[in-house]
Amino acid sequence: MEKTKEKLIEAATNLGEGIGLNRAVCQIYALLYLSDHPLSPTEIGKILGMSKGNVSINLRTLEQWDAVKKIWRKGYSRALYTANENxxxxxxxxxxxxxxxxxxxxxxxxxxxxxxxxxxxxxxxxxxxxxxxxxxxxxxxxxxxxxxxxxxxx
Amino acid sequence: MEKTKEKLIEAATNLGEGIGLNRAVCQIYALLYLSDHPLSPTEIGKILGMSKGNVSINLRTLEQWDAVKKIWRKGYSRALYTANENxxxxxxxxxxxxxxxxxxxxxxxxxxxxxxxxxxxxxxxxxxxxxxxxxxxxxxxxxxxxxxxxxxxx
DNA sequence: AAAATAATTTAAAACATATTAAACAATGGA
DNA sequence: TCCATTGTTTAATATGTTTTAAATTATTTT
Missing domain, CATH: 1.10.287 (Helix Hairpins)
Structure with missing residues (x-):
């Protein structure tokens, strides 16, 4: 990943942790927010160096907050995720x-x-x-x- | 301590924990808030069944937040504490x-x-x-x- | 000044939360 | 249908926080 993006994600994550959110939730949201295209759980895990279990758990948390949403792409039948930018x-x-x-x-x-x-x-x-x-x-x-x-x- | 007061402190503590504060800080603040007179660290510890170390640490945290303040009473030369009610x-x-x-x-x-x-x-x-x-x-x-x-x- | 009491600091323990690894379930392509 | 891949759940591990107990320091009383 690009260096600047990485730094931004890191910064956002520290910020989020400061207000009591867990690391993984912040990282995933920041990554999706900055990404110009939807990502799959597997990709997220790979990019962030995080176990797929952790990705799965925290994606669901983010969905409950309406902070990310599943989208479907023709061709892919598994879900991809994007950030709610607001x-x-x-x-x-x-x-x-x-x-x-x-x-x-x-x-x-x-x-x-x-x-x-x-x-x-x-x-x-x-x-x-x-x-x-x-x-x-x-x-x-x-x-x-x-x-x-x-x-x-x- | 009175039963109703005890319950209120318990409730306030649960509330505080829900927003990420630690138990002791909430208990101490709630106790001082509801008390009609200043209390010493020793008394606080006794009433809440909490070690004096814990009282000490968390009183200082509360002081930093300006949530409680030290007061002096003639006769006593050690500090007593009251809650900032606002x-x-x-x-x-x-x-x-x-x-x-x-x-x-x-x-x-x-x-x-x-x-x-x-x-x-x-x-x-x-x-x-x-x-x-x-x-x-x-x-x-x-x-x-x-x-x-x-x-x-x- | 010495003894008694109170408060703070610290290192260790208890406790809670986050993360992983591995087992399991579901899905898609051959 | 069977295999390969992806996602979910779970039990365990790792990490972090809170609380205590004990040692230290400070204060008061005699």
């Missing part, structure tokens, strides 16, 4: 999904704490109120997410 | 610092790729342009960060 869209969607999941989890717990008769503790109920306020801000944010997203991505 | 502020500051660090790292690499004479590859220079556009969006965002922050936190 990085902002991918990131924002992941963000939204993540926040939603966590909200759903925390809300009932806060409700429970609110109902609970530990009214003697003034500080505690004040803190619960603070958290509730924060949660409703986040919910507002989610409610306007599509608007915010289009402001950013367009 | 969670939004903490999160946004961490976000900003993180983005800045990563920008500084990726920018020179992009510049290098741009200078590089791989002009034969039309696709490649197009992709570089895409990334540059994205980076300048992020920079714009950072430039207006204080404004955005005050919109959110106030």
């Amino acid at each position: 990085i902002e869209e991918i990131v924002l969607n992941k963000l939204k999904t993540g926040i939603e999941k966590r909200l759903k989890y925390i809300k009932p717990i806060i409700s429970l704490a609110k109902e609970n008769p530990s009214h003697s503790d003034e500080n505690f109920s004040e803190k619960i109120n603070q958290i509730e306020k924060l949660l409703s801000k986040i919910e507002f944010f989610l409610g306007n997410f599509e608007t915010i997203k289009s402001l950013i991505t367009k | 969670i939004e502020e903490i999160v946004l500051n961490k976000l900003k610092t993180g983005i800045e660090k990563r920008l500084k790292y990726i920018k020179p690499i992009i510049s290098l790729a741009k200078e590089n004479p791989s002009h034969s590859d039309e696709n490649f220079s197009e992709k570089i342009n895409q990334i540059e556009k994205l980076l300048s969006k992020i920079e714009f965002f950072l430039g207006n960060f204080e404004t955005i922050k005050s919109l959110i936190t106030k």
Whole structure:
């Protein structure tokens, strides 16, 4: 592979790792993003020096994020992969999904704490109120997410 | 400790772990956040059933994030700790610092790729342009960060 | 100043995650 | 249909992170 491309992939991978993604996922996405043609899992593995099992696992992860997609070429009947080039869209969607999941989890717990008769503790109920306020801000944010997203991505 | 509080700390910790923070950091912050009075490292360790080494390490991490602060009480000459209650502020500051660090790292690499004479590859220079556009969006965002922050936190 | 208590640092252990290698399944071409 | 090739799953290995326990350092009390 070209030296510059290699460096870019390396840089992107470090970046991704910094925000908690695993190495393989970043490498594969960066490779596909920079490639001008779709690649097969085998090619990906060869180029990146990575086992085919690892390629397989992480391609599926990327598909779930809608960060890459399978395409079919006449002649080839096995799938090739391309990157969804809209990085902002991918990131924002992941963000939204993540926040939603966590909200759903925390809300009932806060409700429970609110109902609970530990009214003697003034500080505690004040803190619960603070958290509730924060949660409703986040919910507002989610409610306007599509608007915010289009402001950013367009 | 009170049952409800315990559950809340547990929930907050799971939440934090979900976004890549370590268990101890979350537990300590949640405990201090919900406590109505400052706590010493020893107390924290005892309440959470955690080694003092672990408390020490993770308190320092939290201090670096400005998520907790040392306070002194007359009579006590050793430091006690309280939570910075403004969670939004903490999160946004961490976000900003993180983005800045990563920008500084990726920018020179992009510049290098741009200078590089791989002009034969039309696709490649197009992709570089895409990334540059994205980076300048992020920079714009950072430039207006204080404004955005005050919109959110106030 | 010495003893007691508290906090930090460190090296090792426990734990978690990512990666591989090998077995298995599916597909395409002879 | 059988062989060759590609992709997936899995169990194990390797790697990285968190936590602890113990040693060290700092602080307070007597």
